[in-house]
Amino acid sequence: MDNSESPTPEPETNGSEAKKNPRSWQNSTFVRQAIFLFIVLPIVIAANLAVWAALNRPYEPEAWTGEIVGLSYSPYRQGQDPRMNRHPSAEQIEEDMKLLSGTVQAIRTYSMVYGQQQIPELAAKYGLSVAAGAWIGPNLERNEVELERLIQAAPRRNVVRVLVGNETILRDDMPVDELISYIRRAKQKIWKPVSTAEPPHIWLNNPELAKEVDYIAVHLLPYWEGIPINEAVNAVFERLAELEAAFPGKPIVVTEVGWPSRGKVIPRRPYPGIAEAELRTEAVASLVNQATFMRGFLNRAKAEDLTYYVMEAFDQPWKASEEGAAGAFWGLYNADRQPKFPMAGSINEAPEWRFWASLAAGLALVPAMLFMLRQRHVRPMGVIIFAVLTQVAGSAIAWAGLSVTGLYFTWVGITIWSFLFFAQGLLLIVLLAEAVEFVEVIWTRRGERHFEPFDEHAVMPGRKVSIHVPIHNEPPEMVRETLAALAKLDYENFEVLVLDNNTTDPAVWEPVRDACAQLGPKFRFFHLENWPGFKAGALNFGLEKTAEDAEIIAVIDSDYQVAANWLRTLIPYFDKEDVGFVQAPQDYRDRHESMFKNMTYWEYAGFFHIGMVQRNNFNAVIQHGTMTMVRKTALKRVGGWAEWCICEDAELGIKLYRAGYDSVYVNHSFGRGLTPDTLSGYISQRFRWAYGAVQIVKHHWDALAPWASSKRGLSGAQRYYFLAGWLPWFADGLALLFTTASILLSAWALYQPHAVALPVAAFLIPTIGSFAFKFIRSLWLYAVRVRDCSFIESLGAGVAALGLTHTVAKAMLNGMITTSKPFIRTPKCEDKPPLAAAFIQVREETVMLVLLWGLTAGFLMSDHFADSHSRLWVGVLLVQSVPYASAVLLSLINVLPSLFRRDRKPGPAGALSPAE
Numbered sequence: 002m003d004n005s006e007s008p009t010p011e012p013e014t015n016g017s018e019a020k021k022n023p024r025s026w027q028n029s030t031f032v033r034q035a036i037f038l039f040i041v042l043p044i045v046i047a048a049n050l051a052v053w054a055a056l057n058r059p060y061e062p063e064a065w066t067g068e069i070v071g072l073s074y075s076p077y078r079q080g081q082d083p084r085m086n087r088h089p090s091a092e093q094i095e096e097d098m099k100l101l102s103g104t105v106q107a108i109r110t111y112s113m114v115y116g117q118q119q120i121p122e123l124a125a126k127y128g129l130s131v132a133a134g135a136w137i138g139p140n141l142e143r144n145e146v147e148l149e150r151l152i153q154a155a156p157r158r159n160v161v162r163v164l165v166g167n168e169t170i171l172r173d174d175m176p177v178d179e180l181i182s183y184i185r186r187a188k189q190k191i192w193k194p195v196s197t198a199e200p201p202h203i204w205l206n207n208p209e210l211a212k213e214v215d216y217i218a219v220h221l222l223p224y225w226e227g228i229p230i231n232e233a234v235n236a237v238f239e240r241l242a243e244l245e246a247a248f249p250g251k252p253i254v255v256t257e258v259g260w261p262s263r264g265k266v267i268p269r270r271p272y273p274g275i276a277e278a279e280l281r282t283e284a285v286a287s288l289v290n291q292a293t294f295m296r297g298f299l300n301r302a303k304a305e306d307l308t309y310y311v312m313e314a315f316d317q318p319w320k321a322s323e324e325g326a327a328g329a330f331w332g333l334y335n336a337d338r339q340p341k342f343p344m345a346g347s348i349n350e351a352p353e354w355r356f357w358a359s360l361a362a363g364l365a366l367v368p369a370m371l372f373m374l375r376q377r378h379v380r381p382m383g384v385i386i387f388a389v390l391t392q393v394a395g396s397a398i399a400w401a402g403l404s405v406t407g408l409y410f411t412w413v414g415i416t417i418w419s420f421l422f423f424a425q426g427l428l429l430i431v432l433l434a435e436a437v438e439f440v441e442v443i444w445t446r447r448g449e450r451h452f453e454p455f456d457e458h459a460v461m462p463g464r465k466v467s468i469h470v471p472i473h474n475e476p477p478e479m480v481r482e483t484l485a486a487l488a489k490l491d492y493e494n495f496e497v498l499v500l501d502n503n504t505t506d507p508a509v510w511e512p513v514r515d516a517c518a519q520l521g522p523k524f525r526f527f528h529l530e531n532w533p534g535f536k537a538g539a540l541n542f543g544l545e546k547t548a549e550d551a552e553i554i555a556v557i558d559s560d561y562q563v564a565a566n567w568l569r570t571l572i573p574y575f576d577k578e579d580v581g582f583v584q585a586p587q588d589y590r591d592r593h594e595s596m597f598k599n600m601t602y603w604e605y606a607g608f609f610h611i612g613m614v615q616r617n618n619f620n621a622v623i624q625h626g627t628m629t630m631v632r633k634t635a636l637k638r639v640g641g642w643a644e645w646c647i648c649e650d651a652e653l654g655i656k657l658y659r660a661g662y663d664s665v666y667v668n669h670s671f672g673r674g675l676t677p678d679t680l681s682g683y684i685s686q687r688f689r690w691a692y693g694a695v696q697i698v699k700h701h702w703d704a705l706a707p708w709a710s711s712k713r714g715l716s717g718a719q720r721y722y723f724l725a726g727w728l729p730w731f732a733d734g735l736a737l738l739f740t741t742a743s744i745l746l747s748a749w750a751l752y753q754p755h756a757v758a759l760p761v762a763a764f765l766i767p768t769i770g771s772f773a774f775k776f777i778r779s780l781w782l783y784a785v786r787v788r789d790c791s792f793i794e795s796l797g798a799g800v801a802a803l804g805l806t807h808t809v810a811k812a813m814l815n816g817m818i819t820t821s822k823p824f825i826r827t828p829k830c831e832d833k834p835p836l837a838a839a840f841i842q843v844r845e846e847t848v849m850l851v852l853l854w855g856l857t858a859g860f861l862m863s864d865h866f867a868d869s870h871s872r873l874w875v876g877v878l879l880v881q882s883v884p885y886a887s888a889v890l891l892s893l894i895n896v897l898p899s900l901f902r903r904d905r906k907p908g909p910a911g912a913l914s915p916a917e
Contacts, residue, residue, distance in 0.1 A: 037373050037384055045369075045385070046362045049392040053358035057351055062293040064345035065300055071107040071132065071310035072333070073257055075317050076117065079336040079409060082319040088115040095123045100338060101314060102127035109256055109310040111167050112136040113150035114143065125159045132256065132310065134198070137166035137183055138174045148183060155191040163187065164218055164256065166197040170207065181213050188215075198256045201240045204248070211248050219244060220257035222312065224327070227269035227283050230290045233260065234297040238305070255302075259312035260294035261286040262341055263407070264327025265758065266868035283868050286327050289350045292342040295333070299344075318409035326758035329409055336409060353406055357399040365395030368433055376441065378618075383444025390436045394429050397766040401425060404762035421742075421763040424735055428767050431732040432774060434725040439778045442615050443785055450618050452667045454570035464575060466495040466568055466630070467551035469543040471536050472559040473502045477512035479675070480559050484513075486672075487557075488520050492568040495555075496548055497524045502539035503532055534644035541641045547633065554636055556650075558627040562590065563672035567628075574665045575632060581662025582654065584622070584629040586613065590673035596797070597895040601676045601683055603790050603798035607779070610668065611786045612726060617666035621722035624654025624664075628672050635662050645821065646700070648693025655701050655723070659714030680888075680895040681842040683801075684808045691809045694727045695816025732771075733806050734813035739767050740849070740881045747856040747878065754865035759874045768880045804891035806884035807846050839889075839896045846888035853882040 076089040076097060094116065101108065107130035110120050114136070121131045133154050135147035148165070155163050165187045169180050180197060188195045194215040201219055204211055211217060221240050223233040237258060244253055264286035295311065302309055316336045320328035334340055342348050351357075369388040376384070405418060468487060472480055480499075487497050499517055504510040510528055517526040527546065532538050540556065547554065553575060557563060567585075574583045586609035592602035616622045629650070636642075639656035642649040654664070677683040698705055704713035705720055715723075743764060750757040776799070783795035790798070840847050857878045860866045866874075 037381075037388075038370070041385060042366070042369060042373075042388060045388045045392055046366065049362055049365075049396060050358055053354060053361075053396070057349060057354040059347035059349045060289050060293070061347045062289075062296050063300060065296045066345060067299070067303060068103075069105040069299065069311060070302070070308060071109055071130075072101065072105045073259075073310045073313035074101075074108040074110055074120070075313060075315070076120070077317055077319055078315075079318050083115060084319070091116060091119055091123070094120060095126070097315070097338070098123050098127045098129060100334075102129060105314075106130060107132065107161065107310070108314065109164070110134045113147050113154065118150045118154065121154050121157045121160050125157065130159050130161045131157075132162045132164060132254075133160050134164035134167055135187075137169050137180065137197075138172070144183065148187060151187065152190045155193055160193065162194040162196070162216070162254070163191055164196055164198050168199055168203075168220070169197065170199055170203050170210070177207050177210055181210065184213050194252075196254070201244060204244060208247070211251060216252040216254050217244055217248060218254050218256040220312075221255055222257060222259065224260050224267060224284045224286065227267040229269075229284060230260070230293055233284070233294050234301055237298060238301065241307075253308075255307060255309035257312040258298060258309055259331050260291045261327040261330040262288045262291040262332075263330040265325055266870040267327075268864070268867040286330065287350055288342060289348050292348045296344060316409070321409070321758075323755075325755035335407070351403055351406070354403060357403040357406075358396075360402075361395040361399035362392065363395075364398065365391035372437065372440075376437075378445055379441060380444040383440040386444070387436060387440045390440075391433065394432055394436075397770060398422075398425055398429055401762045401766060418760075418763070421760065424739065425763065425767055427735055428732055428771060431728045432771060434728050435775070435778060438612070438615060438725065439782065441618075442611060442782055445615075445618070450620065452574070452617070452665050454566070454667055454669055455573045456570075463494055464553055464572055465548065465551045466492070466553040466555050466572065467543075467547040467633070468495055468497045468555045468557065469500060469540055469547075470497060470557055470559060471500045471502055471539045471543075472504070472510075472513065473536075473539075474504045474506070474509055475513075475559045477509060477516075480513045481516045483557070483559055483561055484516055484520060484524065486562040488524075489565050490563070490568055491565045492572075495523065495568060496551065498543045498546060499524065499526045500539040500543045501526070501528045502536065503529060505530075534642075535647070537642035537644040537646070537649035540649070541644065544633075544636065544641055552633055553630050554633050555630045556627060557672060558674055560674040561627060561672045562674075563628075564670075567671040571630065571665075571667060571671070574667075575630075577663075579661065579663050580632065580665055581635040581657040581660070582624060582629060582631045583665040583667070584625065585667050585669055585671045586610065587625060587628055588670040588673045589676045591675050595894075597680070597891065598676045598678075599794065600797040600801040600891065600894070603783075603787070603794050604801040605676070606787050606790065607783060607798055607802075610788070611782050613666055614668050614786065616722045616726065617664075617668075619718035619722055620663055620716070621658075621719040622654070622664050622666045623723075623726060624650045624652075624657070626650030627674070631657070632662070635660065646693055646696050647689050647821075648697065651690075651693060652697050652700070655697060655704070655715075658719055659701070659704055661714065679842070680804075680892045684805065684842070687805045688808050688812045691730050691812035692816045694730060695813055696821075698724075698727065699816075730809050730813050733810040734817075736767070736771075736881075737807065737810035737814065739764065740853070743878060743881055744849075744852050744856065747860070747874075750866075751856070751859045751863065754863065759871065761870060761873045761877065764877045765873065768877045772880050772883065800887045801891060803884045803887035804843075804846075805888075807849065807888060811845075839892045843888045843892045846885040850882055850885035850889055853878050853885065857882075 076094045081087045109132040111134045124131050135151040165184050196214040196216050196218040198218040221237045223236040228236045267284040313331050315334045316332035318329045369391045501510045514526040517524040589602050592599045639660050643652045646652045704715045860875050
């Protein structure tokens with residue numbers, strides 16, 4: 002048994018080698034750190050960069066070295082929008098003409114208003130031919146202006162053909178016969194070829210329209226048909242062949258042909274001649290695919306002497322809300338007038354990947370080095386694992402950043418993405434904190450702060466202990482059993498104060514009073530009416546009534562049956578004057594009564610056998626209220642129990658640490674209580690713990706802040722482990738915001754499928770990635786540290802923990818915007834609720850589950866979201882639904898014990914022998 006108090010564990014078991022030969026230990030530590038710094042870390046970083054390089058291999062489609070025949074041209078730039086009356090100036094249009102000259106022979110326009118009527122004249126200055134277009138739509142007044150200006154511009158020498166309307170029939174802006182009347186009016190005054198632009202099926206379905214025009218102006222955009230990139234160029238010429246067969250002798254001009262560099266994945270659309278089996282493929286909007294299509298098409302078009310206008314010259318950000326995400330990215334140039342890719346040589350989908358890969362490696366390097374230099378007690382494999390995890394985390398954030406590079410944002414978009422990246426950064430901090438605990442638990446040598454019970458036969462301390470048992474409206478029989486166990490303690494010098502706090506029914510508290518009288522003078526009963534301060538108020542009353550000669554205050558809950566050797570084997574730790582409190586884990590005796598209780602039992606066990614043990618290594622355990630002992634002088638020195646805080650026990654621990662006291666955590670069961678009978682009780686207990694954590698952080702922020710000075714009373718390790726212990730709860734609050742955002746975005750996307758781009762990259766890491774890491778981490782830690790817990794039971798513990806996620810999230814968010822909540826007692830020995838309560842006690846979780854699953858069904862049934870990208874979003878929604886599904890499942894297990902009955906093990910339910 003080792004009872005020393007070194008705050009940092011030595012790198013060898015019990016620190017013996019370090020003490021015998023400190024210089025040798027320091028030298029070996031230096032050598033190990035040098036190896037990791039100059040060999041291991043560079044290898045891990047190199048491996049990460051190699052993965053980035055492998056995922057960003059360049060492509061080299063066939064080259065195009067000629068001049069492009071024509072480009073569709075819309076002059077709008079970033080921040081300009083015709084719908085908002087924000088139009089380009091003549092100077093900007095002329096800049097575009099100058100830029101395009103020498104690259105393209107001709108341009109095709111769409112309108113003759115808002116300054117675009119100047120395009121033919123400006124294009125002539127730079128030797129560009131023009132296919133001039135007039136916009137024809139439901140606005141009859143504008144139609145007249147458009148047509149009149151088109152007639153005026155047509156005689157210009159560089160106007161080679163005209164277009165009366167663009168996809169007017171496709172948009173159903175007017176009947177075919179009305180459009181024909183506009184075409185006839187134009188032909189009466191324009192002696193150059195006249196047509197209107199439509200996709201192939203409009204021409205094929207309306208032969209009367211084809212008869213009226215001088216040439217077929219067709220839009221061939223295989224992306225919108227969902228045709229995969231390797232078939233796209235062939236599909237263009239197949240459509241041309243269909244039109245040539247349908248309209249022999251009629252000239253055909255391709256007025257739009259192209260591929261977007263970004264946007265939605267489009268599933269294949271049914272088209273005449275396509276078999277059902279072929280409908281599984283899809284079109285992917287990407288820079289590489291755009292370059293591949295354009296190079297292939299341009300070479301084929303040259304070979305077949307095709308007249309065409311590529312869609313389009315410049316990206317048009319304003320079109321995103323009209324045509325969906327892809328609408329903004331059809332340009333060969335971006336909105337800043339920079340070419341997106343070369344027409345010869347290799348192409349990379351993400352040209353900026355080297356910057357982001359370097360940023361990822363740099364971001365991950367800092368925590369890895371800090372961990373390596375500070376956590377010297379961790380075995381080499383643990384350091385390597387942590388270095389790998391930091392690189393993965395850094396790369397995940399960098400990948401999300403890379404995914405939005407080149408997007409055109411409005412202020413709304415900037416606000417949304419700023420929040421998403423800020424939230425991802427916070428979640429990354431949480432995941433790194435959990436990774437630290439994971440690595441430390443699995444790969445840490447046992448240090449000097451490992452405490453065992455003292456030999457009960459060798460030690461007989463004489464310190465007097467005052468045991469406080471706060472009760473409120475508890476079943477008398479349960480409290481009598483608690484007192485009976487205390488009466489059997491093999492320790493002479495103690496007293497018991499039963500503090501009944503505001504129980505109004507005499508039939509409940511009087512039997513407890515009588516039981517105390519029967520047990521003798523060591524047991525004193527106090528009935529408090531209209532007493533303020535909840536449990537903390539009762540405990541402060543007890544502190545005033547404690548015997549003068551008592552040195553130690555011990556606290557147990559009303560349902561705990563303690564082992565006889567509890568005091569005898571732990572009180573000796575107070576021989577060290579700086580020990581402020583000593584505690585043992587909470588344990589429970591009713592886990593065999595039902596599946597629900599078994600699940601909650603093992604969920605509790607994870608905290609006491611994993612987190613508390615690890616924090617004890619750094620003198621940073623959380624004071625958890627029951628099965629705890631506190632030095633009376635220390636308790637009085639820090640002002641007693643905090644009546645402003647609903648987690649007065651954890652708050653007391655912080656105060657004791659700040660006052661300079663140490664703690665002792667003996668991971669041995671000395672008492673067993675009862676788990677909550679109902680999920681509502683389980684939920685209310687966790688809400689209280691989480692809300693109290695926020696109260697504590699806010700109240701003690703001057704000492705807990707990462708930048709706080711040790712003069713505030715907490716060591717660096719204590720600050721870290723207190724915040725790291727509560728960070729996952731704050732992350733639950735953040736996850737609730739993410740889930741709410743997912744629901745709103747999903748509903749919006751289903752309502753306006755073409756206008757909303759699902760931000761999958763921003764949600765994959767906080768949802769699927771985070772869930773996968775936590776799932777693996779939890780199972781691994783349980784397997785290593787929670788003894789006697791089977792794999793199935795550890796899964797049950799995980800379900801129980803997930804079922805509390807929404808409760809914790811609400812508590813954390815409530816705590817951040819409010820200052821106080823009433824104390825919530827955890828009910829014990831309650832009757833099972835009816836079946837209806839299965840959903841009533843988790844009604845909010847049920848509503849969230851229905852929303853998430855309903856939206857998932859909506860995406861699965863919608864033709865607009867039948868692509869792989871949307872399936873990832875469905876995966877995000879399903880993962881986000883897991884905590885809510887867990888809550889509903891846990892509630893059903895709770896209220897339907899007959900369906901989930903477990904066999905009760907033989908023997909007494911709660912007896913604890915002194916050896917236990």
